[in-house]
Amino acid sequence: MASAEFWYEFASTYSYPAAMRVAELASARGVALVWRPFLLGPIFAAQGWRDSPFNIYPAKGRYMWRDLERTCAAAGLPFRRPAPFPQNSLLAARVALALEGETRAEFSRRVYAAEFGDGAPISDRAVIGGLIAGLGLDPQTILAEAASEANKAKLKAECARAAHIGIFGAPTLVTEDGEIFWGNDQLEFGLDWAAGRLLTPQQLSSSP
Amino acid sequence: MASAEFWYEFASTYSYPAAMRVAELASARGVALVWRPFLLGPIFAAQGWRDSPFNIYPAKGRYMWRDLERTCAAAGLPFRRPAPFPQNSLLAARVALALEGETRAEFSRRVYAAEFGDGAPISDRAVIGGLIAGLGLDPQTILAEAASEANKAKLKAECARAAHIGIFGAPTLVTEDGEIFWGNDQLEFGLDWAAGRLLTPQQLSSSP
Numbered sequence: 001m002a003s004a005e006f007w008y009e010f011a012s013t014y015s016y017p018a019a020m021r022v023a024e025l026a027s028a029r030g031v032a033l034v035w036r037p038f039l040l041g042p043i044f045a046a047q048g049w050r051d052s053p054f055n056i057y058p059a060k061g062r063y064m065w066r067d068l069e070r071t072c073a074a075a076g077l078p079f080r081r082p083a084p085f086p087q088n089s090l091l092a093a094r095v096a097l098a099l100e101g102e103t104r105a106e107f108s109r110r111v112y113a114a115e116f117g118d119g120a121p122i123s124d125r126a127v128i129g130g131l132i133a134g135l136g137l138d139p140q141t142i143l144a145e146a147a148s149e150a151n152k153a154k155l156k157a158e159c160a161r162a163a164h165i166g167i168f169g170a171p172t173l174v175t176e177d178g179e180i181f182w183g184n185d186q187l188e189f190g191l192d193w194a195a196g197r198l199l200t201p202q203q204l205s206s207s208p
Numbered sequence: 209m210a211s212a213e214f215w216y217e218f219a220s221t222y223s224y225p226a227a228m229r230v231a232e233l234a235s236a237r238g239v240a241l242v243w244r245p246f247l248l249g250p251i252f253a254a255q256g257w258r259d260s261p262f263n264i265y266p267a268k269g270r271y272m273w274r275d276l277e278r279t280c281a282a283a284g285l286p287f288r289r290p291a292p293f294p295q296n297s298l299l300a301a302r303v304a305l306a307l308e309g310e311t312r313a314e315f316s317r318r319v320y321a322a323e324f325g326d327g328a329p330i331s332d333r334a335v336i337g338g339l340i341a342g343l344g345l346d347p348q349t350i351l352a353e354a355a356s357e358a359n360k361a362k363l364k365a366e367c368a369r370a371a372h373i374g375i376f377g378a379p380t381l382v383t384e385d386g387e388i389f390w391g392n393d394q395l396e397f398g399l400d401w402a403a404g405r406l407l408t409p410q411q412l413s414s415s416p
Contacts, residue, residue: 043267047265047267057255057376059251059255059374059375059376060376060377062374063374063376063388063390066387066388067389067390067394070387070397070401070406071397073406074397074406166267166270166271167267168265168267168268168271169268179274179278180271180274181275182271182275183393185391185393185394186275186393189278189279189282193278198278198281198282
């Protein structure tokens, strides 16, 4: 079965509609998904950004908020702008990484729904604890696992891996042959690629 | 008839597939297009960029070139990376603005085909003159019109208008109700909006 990695950052606006859409799009193409939460902060910092580019570049920021509103409306998703933006996503990323498989995916969707659907503060332990409890898991246990040194190191390694792959934004889809597809808009293209419906890189390189 | 403005910059990579696709996409939706060439340089300079962001941010640049190659292959468009990048687009923009209607559109497509399909230097008067001659027009006459003070002032006014609208990149589609849609990936969404197939801004503002 073809597979692809879905790299996402909980503070990232376009990761919200992508996270809500990706499972169905992948399933329709027979592509197995691996959910890989990471942090963009270190990648942004390495290129000199200490804030979201949407805050650094106001015209791009104004556009993004309007476009996100339109995009969510078109996808039938509720939208509420979280404040402050960006949210601190460290806690949510650690918890997501401490979970596995479908539980991680469902927790991640619920974090996005809380953050961008309800405007909830996702750096709040009570908010994250509530989402964990909603999955039928024990918040104290999961929060402790998330805060373990092993899990912290795992998240650091994921961030290093993202930078190594060449990821510079979120969401990003990575296919088995190492292609990367950036953005909510690119999900369909990337998953078509993963499913082998498009040219392979070899065919592409030899095309005119 | 619904209409939309297609704002494009000849140095812009993603404006290439967009320019080659947009007329057919608009026609299929019954949307009349106004082709508006402009320069991104002043807009980039205002936010501190003296070069293409694809050169300033290497990971983004590497991704863009690979994605452009894939995108062109998927659209059946030839692709050859121009050197240097970005090309100086001033001459091409002035000539495009000195032309009207369908002639402007066809000249613009031929500039993109020369630049990103053949890797030709579009700052070269002979290259641009050849494209003008290919349209059955007199290169000397059109190049003189393009270099007139009136036409130079017109291009400056277009750039100021772009900044005023909130344009920060190219290609950008602007609908009659003032919505902007950035990127080759957003053409379909923007033209659906222009054609009234999506929620109006009023409906969107009052949606939950």
